[in-house]
Amino acid sequence: MTIPATNVAVSGERLVATYVLSAAADRARAVAEAITVEQTIEFPLDLVADDDIRRQVVGRIETVDEIGPRATRVDISYAAETIGRELPQLLNVLFGNVSLFPGVRLVDLKLPPDLLSAFRGPRFGVAGLRTALGVRSRPFVASALKPMGLGPEALARIAATLARAGIDIVKDDHGLANQPFAEYRERVRRCAEAVRRANEETGGHCVYLPSLNAPAAELKERVRIALDAGVGGFLVLPGLCGFDTMRALAEETQLPVMAHPSFLGANVTHDGSGVAHGVLFGTLMRLGGADITIFPGYGGRFTFDRATCRSIADAARAPLGDIRPILPAPAGGTSLERVAELVEFYGPDTVLLIGGDLHRGDLLENARRLRAAVGG
Amino acid sequence: MTIPATNVAVSGERLVATYVLSAAADRARAVAEAITVEQTIEFPLDLVADDDIRRQVVGRIETVDEIGPRATRVDISYAAETIGRELPQLLNVLFGNVSLFPGVRLVDLKLPPDLLSAFRGPRFGVAGLRTALGVRSRPFVASALKPMGLGPEALARIAATLARAGIDIVKDDHGLANQPFAEYRERVRRCAEAVRRANEETGGHCVYLPSLNAPAAELKERVRIALDAGVGGFLVLPGLCGFDTMRALAEETQLPVMAHPSFLGANVTHDGSGVAHGVLFGTLMRLGGADITIFPGYGGRFTFDRATCRSIADAARAPLGDIRPILPAPAGGTSLERVAELVEFYGPDTVLLIGGDLHRGDLLENARRLRAAVGG
Numbered sequence: 001m002t003i004p005a006t007n008v009a010v011s012g013e014r015l016v017a018t019y020v021l022s023a024a025a026d027r028a029r030a031v032a033e034a035i036t037v038e039q040t041i042e043f044p045l046d047l048v049a050d051d052d053i054r055r056q057v058v059g060r061i062e063t064v065d066e067i068g069p070r071a072t073r074v075d076i077s078y079a080a081e082t083i084g085r086e087l088p089q090l091l092n093v094l095f096g097n098v099s100l101f102p103g104v105r106l107v108d109l110k111l112p113p114d115l116l117s118a119f120r121g122p123r124f125g126v127a128g129l130r131t132a133l134g135v136r137s138r139p140f141v142a143s144a145l146k147p148m149g150l151g152p153e154a155l156a157r158i159a160a161t162l163a164r165a166g167i168d169i170v171k172d173d174h175g176l177a178n179q180p181f182a183e184y185r186e187r188v189r190r191c192a193e194a195v196r197r198a199n200e201e202t203g204g205h206c207v208y209l210p211s212l213n214a215p216a217a218e219l220k221e222r223v224r225i226a227l228d229a230g231v232g233g234f235l236v237l238p239g240l241c242g243f244d245t246m247r248a249l250a251e252e253t254q255l256p257v258m259a260h261p262s263f264l265g266a267n268v269t270h271d272g273s274g275v276a277h278g279v280l281f282g283t284l285m286r287l288g289g290a291d292i293t294i295f296p297g298y299g300g301r302f303t304f305d306r307a308t309c310r311s312i313a314d315a316a317r318a319p320l321g322d323i324r325p326i327l328p329a330p331a332g333g334t335s336l337e338r339v340a341e342l343v344e345f346y347g348p349d350t351v352l353l354i355g356g357d358l359h360r361g362d363l364l365e366n367a368r369r370l371r372a373a374v375g376g
Numbered sequence: 377m378t379i380p381a382t383n384v385a386v387s388g389e390r391l392v393a394t395y396v397l398s399a400a401a402d403r404a405r406a407v408a409e410a411i412t413v414e415q416t417i418e419f420p421l422d423l424v425a426d427d428d429i430r431r432q433v434v435g436r437i438e439t440v441d442e443i444g445p446r447a448t449r450v451d452i453s454y455a456a457e458t459i460g461r462e463l464p465q466l467l468n469v470l471f472g473n474v475s476l477f478p479g480v481r482l483v484d485l486k487l488p489p490d491l492l493s494a495f496r497g498p499r500f501g502v503a504g505l506r507t508a509l510g511v512r513s514r515p516f517v518a519s520a521l522k523p524m525g526l527g528p529e530a531l532a533r534i535a536a537t538l539a540r541a542g543i544d545i546v547k548d549d550h551g552l553a554n555q556p557f558a559e560y561r562e563r564v565r566r567c568a569e570a571v572r573r574a575n576e577e578t579g580g581h582c583v584y585l586p587s588l589n590a591p592a593a594e595l596k597e598r599v600r601i602a603l604d605a606g607v608g609g610f611l612v613l614p615g616l617c618g619f620d621t622m623r624a625l626a627e628e629t630q631l632p633v634m635a636h637p638s639f640l641g642a643n644v645t646h647d648g649s650g651v652a653h654g655v656l657f658g659t660l661m662r663l664g665g666a667d668i669t670i671f672p673g674y675g676g677r678f679t680f681d682r683a684t685c686r687s688i689a690d691a692a693r694a695p696l697g698d699i700r701p702i703l704p705a706p707a708g709g710t711s712l713e714r715v716a717e718l719v720e721f722y723g724p725d726t727v728l729l730i731g732g733d734l735h736r737g738d739l740l741e742n743a744r745r746l747r748a749a750v751g752g
Contacts, residue, residue, distance in 0.1 A: 008525045008557050010556075034677070038677070039551075040523075040524055040551065041522060041523035041524045041525065042520075042522055042523070042524075042549060042551065042731065042732070043522050043523035043524075043731070043732040043735070044732045044733070044735070044736070047732060047735045047736060048523055050525065050526070052525065053523055053524075053525035053526070056525070057523070057524055057525035081555055081556055081557060082524065082551075082555065083553075083555070084553050084554045084555040084556065086553055086554060086589075086590065086591050087591060088553065088589050088590060088591065088613070088616040088617065089551070089553035089554075089555075089589055091616055091639055092550070092551060092553070092589060092613070092616060092638050092639065093551070095639060096550070096551070096613075096615075096616075096638035096639050097637075097638060097641070097708075098641070099615070099638070099639050099640060099641030099642050099645075100637060100640075100641030100644075100645065100672055100678055101641070101645075101678070101679070102645040102646070102679060144418075146417060146418055146419050147416075147417035147418070147419035147424055147426075147429055147433070148416055148417045148418075148419075148429075148433055148458065149384045149417065149426065149428065149429035149432070149433035150426070150429070173418060174468070174472070175415075175416065175417075175418065175458075175465070175468060175469070175472070177459075177460050177462055177464065177465035177468070178460045178462060178465075179457055179458065179459070179460040179465075180386075180457055180460065181384050181457060213462075213464050213465055213468060214462065214464060215462050215463060215464065215620050215623075215624065216618060216620045216621040216623070216624040217624040217627075217628070237464070237468070237472075239472075239475070240464040240467055240468060240472075240618055240619070240620070241464065241618045241620070241621070242592060242616055242617045242618040242621060243616070244591050244592045244616070244617070245592040245617070245618060245621070247591075247592070248591065248592040248593040251593075252593075261473075261475075261476060262468050262472035262473060262475070263467055263468065263471060263472050263475050264475060264476075265473070265474070265475030265476030265477070265649075266475050266642050266643040266646075266649055266650035266651070267642040267643075268476075269475075269476070269477075269478040269646070269649045269650075270478070270642075270645070270646045270649065273641075273642055273645045273646065274642035274645075275642070296476055301410070301414070302476055302477070303477070303478060332473075355418065355419065356418070356419040356420045356423060357420070359419070359420070359423045360420070360423060
């Protein structure tokens with residue numbers, strides 16, 4: 001007889017992860033059972049002497065629903081105590097080892113209130129960004145500083161032009177790091193200065209967001225340089241620096257954070273594995289403190305379709321406890337001609353991010369057209 | 377007429393990324409051309425006024441080889457200057473946006489000497505770990521502290537038993553973070569102490585590696601607690617904290633780093649996208665400073681086959697400039713009975729990581745059998 005040595009899950013609160021398994025229901029149950037162990041104790045169930053661990057720490061299959069010939073949806077719940085109150089371990093329980101299982105896709109998650117309260121989420125969100133940037137009800141417009149290879153002066157000239165035209169958010173291209181042709185310190189100083197001056201001229205509220213595409217040990221210094229330069233927020237690449245680093249940056253800098261999907265793509269490209277688009281680019285970005293989530297919009301250079309983009313936009317703005325809704329930012333080959341269509345599709349709580357296409361002809365004029373196209 | 381305004385790529389050094397595209401050669405060339413732009417300037421090529429940027433910053437297609445009916449291998453080179461000397465931007469150029477392209481898989485990379493010298497790689501590597509742990513020529517043996525749910529005292533008892541049995545490396549299960557039932561500080565203090573005492577008794581060199589599965593803002597404090605406790609290295613989850621955070625930890629702590637594949641799986645599960653197993657779990661782990669790379673071994677709970685595991689082990693130990701070879705650590709459901717077969721397959725420069733199966737019967741006896749099975 002085994003004696004319960006611990007009382008592990010005292011709160012009784014559980015989070016629920018929903019997975020779609022590429023298997024019929026009979027086979028799917030065995031996979032689901034494997035997941036309950038893999039994501040928690042990683043230990044042969046028959047060797048667990050402690051009843052409490054078996055009952056409370058191992059995940060629990062809540063529902064099993066066959067949704068197609070080789071597709072079964074399962075809800076698995078985990079005790080909140082398996083997470084503690086930390087984002088990396090939350091991601092680890094939701095999808096850590098299971099990421100290595102072909103045929104398992106994380107498609108939804110529900111966190112209990114107390115666990116959700118461990119994450120502040122975005123500091124600004126939709127409403128906060130409207131106040132901070134003085135954008136009452138229209139969609140936001142944004143552009144990127146590129147092409148890579150330009151020096152700080154040329155990038156700053158582009159930034160000034162975009163700000164003068166009334167663009168709300170001017171961000172570094174995510175590939176701007178600390179390359180010799182545009183070193184971070186000089187680039188950020190010049191671009192922030194250019195946007196500040198343009199704002200003085202126009203009375204506008206354009207913000208410049210440098211790319212924190214940086215080594216871990218230099219992040220603090222890059223943030224300090226940026227704050228000294230008077231930037232209005234940061235572009236962060238959680239696929240490279242980690243979601244919790246983004247969360248910490250949002251918390252520490254008290255400025256808006258725009259998240260870029262670099263290096264995260266393989267999670268979403270195959271239906272049968274990885275993480276659903278809305279979960280990755282919506283829910284997890286919000287838990288990670290992003291105020292804006294960039295993703296490849298339909299109809300551009302990438303292959304996301306309309307339904308996929310809808311699911312991301314929905315997840316960005318859906319109720320999530322006290323965590324604020326955020327702004328979806330479809331991007332990747334958007335042209336000026338499509339603005340009306342995109343506003344129609346995404347609605348006003350959106351950032352329209354147009355990069356290269358604004359340079360087709362006169363930049364100032366095109367940027368003004370973009371700004372005018374989203375209204376007053 | 378455009379006047380070259382810059383001389384961007386002064387060194388002439390180029391890195392080469394090899395991708396396999398899920399397309400026949402004719403269609404593949406167009407995809408390859410898209411990649412050369414996507415991974416660098418992200419800007420319409422026809423709008424680039426600067427000749428140097430077009431010639432030097434945009435990636436260059438070096439070779440295009442049809443290797444199957446719908447598979448084409450392309451080498452694309454990038455100027456070293458597009459990277460600077462930073463790991464996040466290296467990963468970004470190799471696979472940042474392209475991760476979002478279905479049908480593009482990164483299968484190899486070659487870095488020029490100067491760029492490679494920006495990365496120290498593992499501090500120990502195979503030879504360094506042999507010296508540090510007093511393991512002359514046999515395979516290393518390792519185990520994990522689990523199941524999750526046990527308290528610090530119970531985990532420390534397991535650690536002591538494993539160390540007494542002659543296990544070389546005792547690591548936290550990667551899911552141990554800072555949960556209420558085994559808080560980090562107390563757990564690490566007790567486990568490190570248990571291993572130290574066991575070493576005193578036996579004259580052994582077992583090391584204890586706590587899991588740095590931690591929020592970004594707490595990493596430094598967790599490292600300090602661990603160093604104060606006298607740990608022998610760290611378990612790091614680069615899929616959650618970022619590869620460069622791992623690299624920085626290896627550099628700062630001056631202790632061995634064991635990398636865990638949590639949350640990285642979706643990159644490898646589909647042949648037609650993501651990153652080849654050897655690149656992700658071999659080359660990139662080495663650039664990220666790991667001394668040991670854990671991956672799911674064939675024949676266990678996961679689906680990796682023998683060829684996959686061979687490719688990881690090969691990449692872990694292949695020549696890579698001055699960057700040291702590291703130890704592959706196949707894991708995930710390995711049983712004691714398979715030790716001889718695994719040693720035969722992987723060779724002596726390997727860490728055999730057996731967790732749950734050692735608890736099937738008497739732990740001390742089983743751990744001794746594991747140690748004996750790899751020889752003196």
